[in-house]
Amino acid sequence: MEYSSSLxxxxxxxxxxxxxxxxxxxxxxxxxxxxxxxxxxANTLQDELNRANSENKKLTEKLARVSESYNALHxxxxxxxxxxxxxxxxxxxxxxxxxxxxxxxxxVSSPTTESTSSDKSTVSxxxxxxxxxxxxxxxxxxxxxxxxxxxxxxxxxxPRAYFRCSFxxxxxxxxxxxxxxxxxxxxxxxxxxxxNHPGLNVGGSRTxxxxxxxxxxxxxxxxxxxxxxxxxxxxxxLMQQMASSLTSDPNFTAALAAAISGRLVxxxxx
DNA sequence: CGTTTTTGACCCGCGC
DNA sequence: GCGCGGGTCAAAAACG
Numbered sequence: 001m002e003y004s005s006s007l008x009x010x011x012x013x014x015x016x017x018x019x020x021x022x023x024x025x026x027x028x029x030x031x032x033x034x035x036x037x038x039x040x041x042a043n044t045l046q047d048e049l050n051r052a053n054s055e056n057k058k059l060t061e062k063l064a065r066v067s068e069s070y071n072a073l074h075x076x077x078x079x080x081x082x083x084x085x086x087x088x089x090x091x092x093x094x095x096x097x098x099x100x101x102x103x104x105x106x107x108v109s110s111p112t113t114e115s116t117s118s119d120k121s122t123v124s125x126x127x128x129x130x131x132x133x134x135x136x137x138x139x140x141x142x143x144x145x146x147x148x149x150x151x152x153x154x155x156x157x158x159p160r161a162y163f164r165c166s167f168x169x170x171x172x173x174x175x176x177x178x179x180x181x182x183x184x185x186x187x188x189x190x191x192x193x194x195x196n197h198p199g200l201n202v203g204g205s206r207t208x209x210x211x212x213x214x215x216x217x218x219x220x221x222x223x224x225x226x227x228x229x230x231x232x233x234x235x236x237x238l239m240q241q242m243a244s245s246l247t248s249d250p251n252f253t254a255a256l257a258a259a260i261s262g263r264l265v266x267x268x269x270x
Numbered sequence: 271c272g273t274t275t276t277t278g279a280c281c282c283g284c285g286c
Numbered sequence: 287g288c289g290c291g292g293g294t295c296a297a298a299a300a301c302g
Contacts, residue, residue: 149294
């Protein structure tokens with residue numbers, strides 16, 4: 001899983017490699033004055049490009065760090081899963097595993113979202129910490145939902161609940177919520193589509209950025225486990241804000257999705 | 271009494 | 287075509 005390979009700046013959607021082909025028009029003899037003006041313009045453009053490039057670099061670094069966090073999380077998961085193989089349960093490792101799981105919860109609880117945008121609809125997955133004794137498959141994500149179905153699925157003891165946004169049909173977002181099969185201490189919510197209206201607490205604040213989330217990821221991984229619930233809800237709100245700010249930039253969303261999921265999305269040129 | 275939840279029926283795509 | 291699994295519908299119940 002070398003997700004970093006997909007971070008190659010040259011494949012990066014917002015890499016501005018057209019910087020290399022700056023205006024190189026054929027000068028006509030009578031246009032030397034015009035050329036001067038053009039040089040000026042080219043300079044300012046160059047400046048702008050430089051700034052854009054450095055910003056691009058920063059973003060790429062951030063992306064790399066987010067990717068690192070994801071890899072670490074993935075490692076945790078794999079470790080835990082191999083420890084938890086069905087035919088061979090190591091009960092003597094229970095508390096050790098338990099501790100790791102708590103770490104994992106924290107790690108995951110700032111909803112680690114993986115979004116995949118296809119030309120059809122947008123699908124994102126969020127993980128929410130939830131008490132195992134809590135039977136309700138509800139997750140407060142800032143939106144109001146109407147449940148329209150529940151099913152028991154093949155390879156998961158807990159049922160899956162189907163929700164539609166309460167503003168349906170004007171807003172056609174759907175979500176599925178199901179307790180994770182491997183680790184029942186958190187819920188997996190799969191969102192489909194994007195809301196065409198604001199949710200609770202989710203204003204148009206576009207300033208919530210990646211580094212904030214990333215800091216939470218890091219701190220969450222090493223931090224303590226007290227006050228899990230409160231921190232969880234705060235993070236849910238954060239997630240909403242992040243999502244809304246991210247979705248306003250399709251390119252970035254796509255890049256992030258590619259980096260996080262480790263898949264290369266074919267970017268169709270339009 | 272309007273809205274939401276529950277829950278079995280129904281539908282539909284997929285593999286055989 | 288048939289059965290299976292997942293997603294949705296809709297009538298009835300529950301809720302506020």
